[in-house]
Amino acid sequence: MKQASLNARTADVLRRLVRRRADPSVRKVLATARPPDIAAAISHLTGAEQRKLFSLIEDLEVAADVMTSLGEDAVLEVTRGMTDERLVALLDYMEPDDATDVVEVLPDELRARVVAHLRGDAEDEVADLLAWPSDSAGGIMSPVVFKQQESVTCGAAIEELQARHEELDSVFYLYVVDARERLVGVVSLRALLIHGPRTPLVSVMSQDIIAVRPNTDQEEVARIVARYDLLAVPVVDEESRLMGIVTVDDVIDVIREEAVEDMMLLAGVAEDIDLNGRSVFRLVRDRGWWLLATAFGGIIADRSIHLFQAGVPVEAIAGLIPVVMGMGGNVGIQSTTITVRAQATGALDMTGALNFVWREMKVAAMLGSIYGLILGGYGLMSGWPDLRIGASVGTSVFLAILIGGSLGAGLPVVLSRFGVDPAVATGPFVTTTVDNLGIIIFFNIVRLFLGV
Numbered sequence: 001m002k003q004a005s006l007n008a009r010t011a012d013v014l015r016r017l018v019r020r021r022a023d024p025s026v027r028k029v030l031a032t033a034r035p036p037d038i039a040a041a042i043s044h045l046t047g048a049e050q051r052k053l054f055s056l057i058e059d060l061e062v063a064a065d066v067m068t069s070l071g072e073d074a075v076l077e078v079t080r081g082m083t084d085e086r087l088v089a090l091l092d093y094m095e096p097d098d099a100t101d102v103v104e105v106l107p108d109e110l111r112a113r114v115v116a117h118l119r120g121d122a123e124d125e126v127a128d129l130l131a132w133p134s135d136s137a138g139g140i141m142s143p144v145v146f147k148q149q150e151s152v153t154c155g156a157a158i159e160e161l162q163a164r165h166e167e168l169d170s171v172f173y174l175y176v177v178d179a180r181e182r183l184v185g186v187v188s189l190r191a192l193l194i195h196g197p198r199t200p201l202v203s204v205m206s207q208d209i210i211a212v213r214p215n216t217d218q219e220e221v222a223r224i225v226a227r228y229d230l231l232a233v234p235v236v237d238e239e240s241r242l243m244g245i246v247t248v249d250d251v252i253d254v255i256r257e258e259a260v261e262d263m264m265l266l267a268g269v270a271e272d273i274d275l276n277g278r279s280v281f282r283l284v285r286d287r288g289w290w291l292l293a294t295a296f297g298g299i300i301a302d303r304s305i306h307l308f309q310a311g312v313p314v315e316a317i318a319g320l321i322p323v324v325m326g327m328g329g330n331v332g333i334q335s336t337t338i339t340v341r342a343q344a345t346g347a348l349d350m351t352g353a354l355n356f357v358w359r360e361m362k363v364a365a366m367l368g369s370i371y372g373l374i375l376g377g378y379g380l381m382s383g384w385p386d387l388r389i390g391a392s393v394g395t396s397v398f399l400a401i402l403i404g405g406s407l408g409a410g411l412p413v414v415l416s417r418f419g420v421d422p423a424v425a426t427g428p429f430v431t432t433t434v435d436n437l438g439i440i441i442f443f444n445i446v447r448l449f450l451g452v
Helices: 002-019 023-032 035-042 047-055 060-068 072-079 084-092 096-105 108-117 122-130 154-163 189-194 218-227 248-266 280-308 314-345 350-381 388-417 428-450
Strands: 147-149 173-177 183-188 232-236 242-247
Touching: 002 023, 002 035, 002 047, 035 047, 035 060, 035 072, 047 060, 047 072, 060 084, 060 096, 072 096, 084 096, 084 108, 096 108, 096 122, 108 122, 147 154, 154 189, 173 189, 173 242, 183 189, 183 232, 218 232, 218 248, 242 248, 314 350, 314 388, 314 428, 350 388, 388 428
Parallel strands: 147 173
Antiparallel strands: 173 183, 232 242
16 A cells, blocks of 8 residues: 555656656656656646656666556657657667557657667567557567477576576566477476476476467457466467467556456447547547437437327326336346456357347346336325326336346347447447337337227
């Protein structure tokens, strides 16, 4: 708890000093602050303040660490006006996958110049990573891998690791390859250390290899790492040649990104919205489009009421309309959230989708029966002039909940079948659809029961 408070305080101090233009004091704080804390401070500043604070970081290695912790918008801000030479120097201090993440968000012209100025193998590594989608295993993998040939002994492998310790920043496993660079085995560092130096790697390696292809979606990579408790997962091509690894720190970033994306979509907000943006018009634009579904849904609901109200005692049921709409909409959101969560964690795939939806429909039917009886009973006991309205309320609640649960569970499955992110099925879309169906059901049930 003390550490968290210190980090928050450091970020707050940096923000205030930059706004006061106290450059000497800022440099003193930067000299002792951790890169994540500096990045946190930068993310809460205006564009000009972000560039100012970043320019005061004199240590290139620290500046590179800060840049890798920044969001895309902040990276664009701090690199605006930066010389190509300084940007290339910063990229040289980064791991290839982190450098690729930075290069990927740069404007096209600047990106081309920067890649052309990269030195040694860095240019080829970054170019290779840029060839894969940013949300795939190939886009987030690191090409720097600790690998050895089958004929190497444990002692020779340890000596190699000691000689390359600066280059091999993240080492969790030793990957054993054959003469054609095909992955044939994996050796944990523990196994490498506890066996004698003359022990061949081939005799201690595990051939039960869990690997992914470069075009594997990053969410699937995260599920694999979590399922098998891995610290890293190798990336191989069609011929099983080792291309790189995705480490657990990259997986944590993926889980955080996907959780934020799903959370925003669940709320009916654009997934790429700038949370720290200062432009009111941009925020209105990003959020306003998603409200169109609600606005049009309200218009449709109004027209539905006018269409079906003939012969219906609207004054007697007006207060009940929100009840029917709310019960169906809430159950729909519950079912959708559960379904999207099951798909995200790998607990639900297309082979078991029908059974999953059928189970949710049975749950909705039971909930509809319970609350239909409760609300219908309330209607009957309230002394309404026509007790048939109470019965119509109970029936309508049952049907609204049943349809809401069925639609909430089924829509994400259908969207996923067609390659659409199932999280977009939530928020305004489900609630608006279920609300309108609830109104239509309610008015028709009332008309049926009253015989009008």
